[in-house]
Amino acid sequence: MLVDGEGIRSSINGKVDWEVLGPRIASEASSGNEALQLLQESFLLQLIKDEWNSMAVIRERLQQLQLNPLTANDLNLQIAALEIKVPSEKGTDRQEWKALLKLAFQKLCRETSSGWKGIYPFRDEFNSALMYFLVILKSGPEQSHKTHRFIEELKQSTASNLRLECAAGIGEQVKGLKRLKNAYTSCMLSWNQSPNYREAEGESRQVRELMQFFTPEVERMLARVIENMDMNAFRMHLDALFNSERDAPMFVFTFLALRLLLVFSSIAQKFELGSSAVQKYLWKCQISIADYQSREGIREKIEELALLVMDEVQKIRLSSGRHMIEAVRKDIGEHFCCEQDLSSLAERFHFNETYLSGLFKQHVGIPMDDYVTRLRMAEAEQLLQENKLKLTDIAMFTGYSSFTGFCSAFKKYSGRSPKDYRERYVKRHARN
Structure with missing residues (x-):
């Protein structure tokens, strides 16, 4: 294990010897297995943050990333979270120390997970x-x-190896990937309100009832209202959710707010160009939302965030066609490894298919299919140059279910087979 032995256990006054550990972390972060792990983690986070219209596309990508157990029809799952309490010392050297500490924690989580069947770790990009x-x-x-x-084992290991305490959250069990966002939200509720949140059966039942309400169809309806910049309609939906006659404890309204934050985040992901400031702010609001003491306070914050997201949508929807196509191109760039057809993209961005196809070619200069191919080939070239992954893995990671299809596309694009491209690149750079 990375976090084991002299490097991690050597300490003075309870502090980890980072001069020993730092180089070890860096040396172990560049393997082919590491590349696959990071791709898997990135996709799991996408499943929570993004809007998805096709379960078939999701299942295909899960298979490509060797996450086949998650494609089962009778999937029963749960999400847990664990955060280390990092000391608040300031200074440049302390910042570097804290960065290494977080990296060591991530390594420990991945290694502990590998010893358990059916547990898949993934990272919060805005909270390392x-x-x-x-x-x-x-x-x-x-x-x-x-x-x-599992969480108890990981907490004990973190305390033993890193000398740190943790805050944990464990969500409700759900059936099927379609309810993954509900599983995540209930996990964040548990994590946010720990240790005040008690897992009493009555409270758990109320959360499960709310999870049943937040179906993919309800989420799409709320997203349409926000993307149409219809604040009056959104307030009507909030009236139903935050009903003043509803006799419910505060954690119920916290759950509703957390679930709406995921809707806001997926829309900001689509329409925010050139910056991820709004996405970061929304993601951080998952922490602060639990501080509100009344349903009125939570509702007021949700309305404020809805207006913030609508403003981002307005900048794109009411601007030139070029800005809208930039949003489409950004979305393709984030999901080019998945099979997204023109129809699903048109639905996602509220376009007529023919109009979207023509507008994309007009502003980008090539058809959408060719643009996706170029993105995949650029990614394939990068992975071939790194020379860490098998050719069959590169084919899967770049979105090709068939190795033959990948080889054919790559040769048409570069004039060489993937094998020949890699060998020539390695030889050329070995001489330099």
């Missing part, structure tokens, strides 16, 4: 001290405690 875990649960009494046992 926090890790999430997607846990597959099967039937049986032992499985009901699987997530708790």
Whole structure:
């Protein structure tokens, strides 16, 4: 294990010897397995943050990334979160120390997860001290405690190896990937309100009822209202959600707010160009939203955030066609490894298919299919140059379900086979 042995246990006054550990972390962060792990983690986070219209596309990408167990029809899952409490010392050297500390924590989480079947870690890009875990649960009494046992093991290992305490959250069990966002939201509710949130059966039942309400169809309806910049219609939906006659504890309204934050985040992901400031702000609001003491306070904050997102949408929707195509191109750039056809993109951005196709070619200069191919080939060239992955893995990672299809596309694009391209690149740079 990375976080084991002399490097991590050598300490003075309880502090880790980072002069030993730092180089070890860096040396172990460049393998082919590491590349696959990072791709898997990135896609799991995308499943939570992004808007998805096709489960078939999701399942295909999961298979490409060797996450086949997550494609099962009878999937039963849960999400957990663990955050290390990093000391607040300031100064440049302290900042470097804290960065290494977080990196060591991430390594520990990945290595601990690898010893458990059906547990997949992924990282919060805006909070490097926090890790999430997607846990597959099967039937049986032992499985009901699987997530708790894993989190306890990881907390003990973190305390032993890194001398740090942790804050944990464990979400409700859900059935199927379609309910993954609900699993995530209930996890964040648990994490946000720990240790005040008690997992009483009555409270758990209320959260499950709310999760049943937030279906993909409801989410799409709310997204359409926001993307149409219809604040009056959005307030009507909030009236139903934050009903003053509803006799419910504050954690219910916190859950609703967290779930709406995911809707806002997916829309900001689509329409925010040139910066991720709004996305970062929304993501951080997951932490601060639990501080509100009244449903009126939470509702006021949600309305403020809805207006913020609508403003981002307005900048794109009411501007020139070029800005709208830039949003489409950004979206393609983030998902080019998945099979997104023109129809799904047109629906996602509220375009007529024919109009979108013509507008894209007009502003980008090439058809959309050719643009996707170029992105895939550029990614393939980068992976071939790094010379860490097998050719069949590169084919899958760049979105090709067939290795033959990948080779054919690559040769048509570069004039060489992937194997020949890699060999020539390695030889050329070996001489330099």
